[in-house]
Amino acid sequence: MTKNIEEAIVKYMTGTATAKDLTMLSNWIKKQSNKEELEAFIKDYYAIEYSINDSHTDLAVNKLLSSIKKRKELTIPKKPNYSFKYVAAIIAAVILTGVYLFRENIFQQDLSQEITKEIKVGTDKAILTLANGAEIQLGAQEKYEEDEFSSNGSILEYFKNDDAKNSEDIEYHYLTVPRGGKFTIVLSDGTQVWLNSDSKLKYPSKFKKGDSRKVELVYGEAYFDVSPANKNKGADFSVLNKEQEVKVLGTEFNLKAYKDEINTFTTLVEGKISLKYQDHKKILSPGQQALYNFEENSILTKTIDIYNETSWKDGIFSFDNKPLSDIMKVLSRWYDVEFSFSNQELKEEQFIGILSKNQDIENILEQIKNSGIINNYKIKNNEITIE
Numbered sequence: 001m002t003k004n005i006e007e008a009i010v011k012y013m014t015g016t017a018t019a020k021d022l023t024m025l026s027n028w029i030k031k032q033s034n035k036e037e038l039e040a041f042i043k044d045y046y047a048i049e050y051s052i053n054d055s056h057t058d059l060a061v062n063k064l065l066s067s068i069k070k071r072k073e074l075t076i077p078k079k080p081n082y083s084f085k086y087v088a089a090i091i092a093a094v095i096l097t098g099v100y101l102f103r104e105n106i107f108q109q110d111l112s113q114e115i116t117k118e119i120k121v122g123t124d125k126a127i128l129t130l131a132n133g134a135e136i137q138l139g140a141q142e143k144y145e146e147d148e149f150s151s152n153g154s155i156l157e158y159f160k161n162d163d164a165k166n167s168e169d170i171e172y173h174y175l176t177v178p179r180g181g182k183f184t185i186v187l188s189d190g191t192q193v194w195l196n197s198d199s200k201l202k203y204p205s206k207f208k209k210g211d212s213r214k215v216e217l218v219y220g221e222a223y224f225d226v227s228p229a230n231k232n233k234g235a236d237f238s239v240l241n242k243e244q245e246v247k248v249l250g251t252e253f254n255l256k257a258y259k260d261e262i263n264t265f266t267t268l269v270e271g272k273i274s275l276k277y278q279d280h281k282k283i284l285s286p287g288q289q290a291l292y293n294f295e296e297n298s299i300l301t302k303t304i305d306i307y308n309e310t311s312w313k314d315g316i317f318s319f320d321n322k323p324l325s326d327i328m329k330v331l332s333r334w335y336d337v338e339f340s341f342s343n344q345e346l347k348e349e350q351f352i353g354i355l356s357k358n359q360d361i362e363n364i365l366e367q368i369k370n371s372g373i374i375n376n377y378k379i380k381n382n383e384i385t386i387e
Contacts, residue, residue, distance in 0.1 A: 001037055009038065119361050119382065122197055122334045124154040126183035131171035131205075138183065148188075148205055158188040158205060170208060176200045177220070180336035189213055190227035191237065194313040196220060197333035198258065209233060216240040221256040223313045224248075226271075244292060245276045253284075254310050260329075266290045267309045275299075317355040317364075324349050324373070324386065335361045342387045349373040 005028055008021040029035050125139040128151075136144060140153045149158045156175060177183050177195045185193045188206045191213075195201060199220020207213045213235050226237045228250030239246040241257045244264060251271025257264040266275055268284040275282045277292050280299045284290060289304040311318040312330075319327055325347035328339040334357060341347055351368055365377045365384070376387045 001034075119335050119337055119379070120180070121358055121360065122180045122182055122336075124183055125178065125181040126156070126195070127174075127176045127178070128156060129174040129176065131173065155184045155186065157186040160188055160190065170204045170206070172202055173205055174200060174202050174218075178336075179333050187215070187227075189232050189235075189237075192225040194223040196222065196256075196312055197336075207232070207235070211235060213237045214240060217255055217257060219257060219259045221254070221258065221312070223252070223254045223310055225252050226250055243278055243294065247274045247276070248272070256309075258329075258333075262293055262295050264292045264294075265309070266292075267304060267306065269306055269310060311354075312357070315357045317353070317357055319351050319353050319355075321350045321352055323347060324351060324368075327351055327368075328386070331361065331364060337361065337382045337384055339384050339386060342385055346374060346386055 005025065008025045029038055123140060125137075128136040128138055130136070138144065138151045138153070138156060142151070143153055144151045147159075149156060151157070175183065175185055175195065177197060177199045179198045181197055183195050185195065185201065185203075187193065187203055193201060193215075197220075199222060200218040201215060201220075201222060202218055203215040210233055213232065215238075217239055218241075222239075224239065226248050229236055230250070237248050237250075239248075239255060241255065241264060244266075246253065246255060246266055248271060251273055252269040253271075253273055254267040254269065255264070256266075266273070266284065267289040268286050270286055273284050275284065275290050275292075277299055278297060280292075280297075282290050282299060282301055284301070287303055287306060289302055289309065291300045291302070292298070293300075305320060308318045308320050317330065324341075331337070332339055351371060351373060353367060353371070355364055355367065361384075362379070368374055369377065374386055378385045378387065
């Protein structure tokens with residue numbers, strides 16, 4: 001590690017880094033060996049000066065992640081800027097090992113906030129509905145096992161039993177993730193699906209041999225890591241949602257189709273998918289997103305930043321010039337709260353930040369407030385007003 005790199009790291013950690021420092025540091029940590037050296041450096045440098053305090057680790061993480069956006073010298077380009085994510089992700093990983101970088105008094109809450117009811121962070125929870133209508137509560141404290149499947153509290157896994165011989169043998173199950181929840185499911189063919197808050201998936205408990213594998217995202221958001229066709233006797237895989245169908249041959253993609261939105265967003269991470277929307281048909285390449293508007297029956301394809309669209313499944317909020325109206329929808333589902341704006345113009349204000357989902361909502365709101373785009377916020381029970 002050169003002296004210049006060492007100084008850039010110290011400046012970054014103390015909030016005095018310039019745009020030049022950040023650019024140099026972000027380019028340097030693209031190399032894996034440098035990432036490891038950075039981690040060791042930070043542990044050694046700060047473990048001596050500051051005491052470790054696990055109870056404040058998440059606060060430290062998010063205080064640090066938000067600091068980049070406060071650099072007035074740094075101009076965010078319109079094209080995807082991966083250096084921001086690299087810096088934030090590596091620093092976050094280091095802190096999560098237990099290095100406490102900030103003194104407790106910098107995290108004092110704004111006493112003007114009115115908090116009358118604790119708003120909890122989302123957790124692993126879901127409801128499994130069987131073919132006979134029976135409902136099974138799944139969650140961290142609810143481990144469950146039957147002949148066809150088991151749940152460890154965060155993942156529902158279907159065993160790779162024999163394929164269904166005919167259509168009569170197929171039973172459809174539903175996995176519903178409420179607001180304030182998340183859950184992962186492994187289907188009987190090996191396909192893994194991450195379900196976001198306020199989402200519902202319909203699927204067969206086992207697939208019919210030789211037939212196309214079909215599931216339905218009834219509503220919500222899901223990330224699919226599809227088991228390849230060559231591991232399933234050549235059977236392709238399709239995801240249905242309202243008037244659209246996503247057909248794949250073994251790939252990873254994200255599908256967002258919430259009940260309260262007129263658009264669906266299909267983002268391809270790896271492989272190749274074919275989308276059918278009524279009279280429309282599109283082929284997506286990795287890094288592309290298809291936006292379908294049901295009201296206008298129109299489709300738009302564009303190149304996007306994959307990280308921003310898929311980081312939710314890894315416990316990260318990634319907002320890149322997102323309007324507050326969209327951000328509050330995301331936070332509303334995860335924390336199961338309702339937002340309102342004292343000034344409707346605030347909805348169009350844009351925010352940049354990479355934030356851990358595993359923190360109190362007050363911390364998120366404080367970072368948005370510190371960015372200068374809002375003056376304040378008020379919390380009363382499960383209702384939050386942005387001012």
